[in-house]
Amino acid sequence: MADRRTNQDRRSGAERRSGWIDPNQWPPAVGVVERRSGIDRRSGEDKRLGIDRRAGIDRRVGVGWIRADFGERLSPEQALNLVADFYSASMDQRFWPAALAKLKETLGADLCALACHDFNRGRGRLEQSVGVDINLMNSYGDLYAEGNPWLRRDDLFREPGTVLIGSEMVNEKDAWGSEFFQRWMVPQNLEHQLFGVLERNSMETQYLFVARSAQARPFGDAEKALLRRLLPYLQRGLRAGQVLRHSQNVRQIALDALDVMPMGVILVSYGGAVLATNRVARAVMAERQVFNVGRSGLEISRDGKLSRLRDLIAEALKAHGHNQTPGPFGFSVNRPSGQRPLSVLVTPVRVLERHSWEDPAAVVFIGDPDHTGDIDEQRLRDLYGLTAAEARVAALLASGYRLDEIAEMLDVAYETTRKHLKRVLSKAQTDRQAELVRMIVTGPGGLAG
Numbered sequence: 526m527a528d529r530r531t532n533q534d535r536r537s538g539a540e541r542r543s544g545w546i547d548p549n550q551w552p553p554a555v556g557v558v559e560r561r562s563g564i565d566r567r568s569g570e571d572k573r574l575g576i577d578r579r580a581g582i583d584r585r586v587g588v589g590w591i592r593a594d595f596g597e598r599l600s601p602e603q604a605l606n607l608v609a610d611f612y613s614a615s616m617d618q619r620f621w622p623a624a625l626a627k628l629k630e631t632l633g634a635d636l637c638a639l640a641c642h643d644f645n646r647g648r649g650r651l652e653q654s655v656g657v658d659i660n661l662m663n664s665y666g667d668l669y670a671e672g673n674p675w676l677r678r679d680d681l682f683r684e685p686g687t688v689l690i691g692s693e694m695v696n697e698k699d700a701w702g703s704e705f706f707q708r709w710m711v712p713q714n715l716e717h718q719l720f721g722v723l724e725r726n727s728m729e730t731q732y733l734f735v736a737r738s739a740q741a742r743p744f745g746d747a748e749k750a751l752l753r754r755l756l757p758y759l760q761r762g763l764r765a766g767q768v769l770r771h772s773q774n775v776r777q778i779a780l781d782a783l784d785v786m787p788m789g790v791i792l793v794s795y796g797g798a799v800l801a802t803n804r805v806a807r808a809v810m811a812e813r814q815v816f817n818v819g820r821s822g823l824e825i826s827r828d829g830k831l832s833r834l835r836d837l838i839a840e841a842l843k844a845h846g847h848n849q850t851p852g853p854f855g856f857s858v859n860r861p862s863g864q865r866p867l868s869v870l871v872t873p874v875r876v877l878e879r880h881s882w883e884d885p886a887a888v889v890f891i892g893d894p895d896h897t898g899d900i901d902e903q904r905l906r907d908l909y910g911l912t913a914a915e916a917r918v919a920a921l922l923a924s925g926y927r928l929d930e931i932a933e934m935l936d937v938a939y940e941t942t943r944k945h946l947k948r949v950l951s952k953a954q955t956d957r958q959a960e961l962v963r964m965i966v967t968g969p970g971g972l973a974g
Contacts, residue, residue: 599631604755607631608762614653615766621653628755629655629735632748636715636736641729644679647671651734658713669705675718682722682730685760688753690744691718710736719744721752723760733759785972787898789891796882797822797835804973805898809891814860815867823889825869827858834871838886841873850875868892898973900924905970909952918945922958923965 599607610624621639629637638654649670651662670676674695681689691700700706710716716739724731733752737744780801783790789806791799799818802810810816817824823834841851855870870890880886900923902916911919921931932942946958955961965971 599751599755603631604758607755608758610762611759612762612766615763616770618653622655625653625655628733628759631755632719632735632744632752633737633741634719634735635738635741636713636734638734639723639731640734641731642670642676642682643729644676644682645728649673649676652731656736661709661713665709669709672703673705674699674703675720682720682732683725685722685725686753686756687720687722688749688756689720689722690749691720692743694720714738714740717741717743719748719752721756721759723756723763787896787966787971787973789889789893791816791823791889791891792885793823793834793838793887793889794883795835795838795880795886797824797833798883799823800885805893805896806889806891808896809867809893812860812862814862814864815858825858827856834887834889837871838873841871865894868894898924898971900965900971901973904972905965908968908970909949911949911952915945915949915952918942919949919961919965922946923962923971 607624607627610620610627614620614624625637625639629635634656636654636656638657639652640649640654641652642649647670648666650666651657654662657665675691676682678694681687681694715736717737719735721733721735722730723733733756735744735752780803783801783803786803787805789809790801790803791806791810792801794800799822810818815826817826817831819831821833821835824831825834825837826832837854841854844851851873853870853872855868857866857868859866868891870892871887872890873887874885900920902913902920905911905916905919906913909919917935918931921934922928926934928942928946929939932939935942950956950958950961953961953964955964
């Protein structure tokens, strides 16, 4: 760790090379701006290069760029902003018009579009665009993509990073004679074209399509070189945004899946911050009997004393040593209200060589014996082939009610309830009531609706 008086790193050479952070050093030293004090704790090198490691896009893109790299049309700052715009647009489609408009202006064009084409089927579409007549947007994919003479040669679009000028691909006679040119280009007063290949997979090619009016001068070597220089960075911004968007979608699906679990789940960082919760955990935390979120993160009230969860995690890490993930540890917690105690299991996540204050540290599982949940009767009917009456009996049984209580709740004879139960046991292929309850509670039937 760093000596505060001399600012010297007193870790061993091996520790410095591996980036190991002492679990006893709380909070861990991380190269970011301290949010509470506003002090910039990045390294001198990061500050010089303008690297913000919290940002979604790597700001090291563009380091070392000079004006000569992009000609007089684009400064390094403008190029970096354009890459960032593509990253933002890949995350949120609402930003595409601004990103494409900026590229259109940079290339001195009248139209700029992000397009896809399937060369096997001869079909394509404009995914995003600026400068296209709104009445011709859909007609491109529906009518004219298949007859676009500039997209007939698959071999020209195979390599990502390729930049093509339209006049070098199709001669003037074939271009003017095509239905695509006469019915899609001419009505928009477009003639000159420029293409930049972004991605290619087995099914489709994604490319940039840029066009100028008939009155403007054709695209030349300068525009071709500029787009070729920009394209790798635009690709990188696009991919980074797509990867992050994919991970966010997966994360949201995972959180939705946690919400149907019958136990509480809390994801906690090394600093004790609550990173994610499910429905049951939010209900338990709202009671504020056992769990509370204070200035030091998640706290647990045990026997009248507050324990910081981050301290419990730190103790577990210390006990198991450097780079070893401790096993789960659990305990029960009494509730002041007199309700039955909560059972709590803390499961530390795999220890990383480098981790920061904000990184996930542990998953907290909470069992609440007073939380019965709502068992979906229709789901039981689907899973076990039950009738409506049988599903009602099975759901109430799995919720902890006795057979005589169920008969009274449903206002039917006890013997009728017993007959329903026998049929449920038969359909579930078990002869024991306890096993039936276990099957429902631990299986898909026990998930919240």
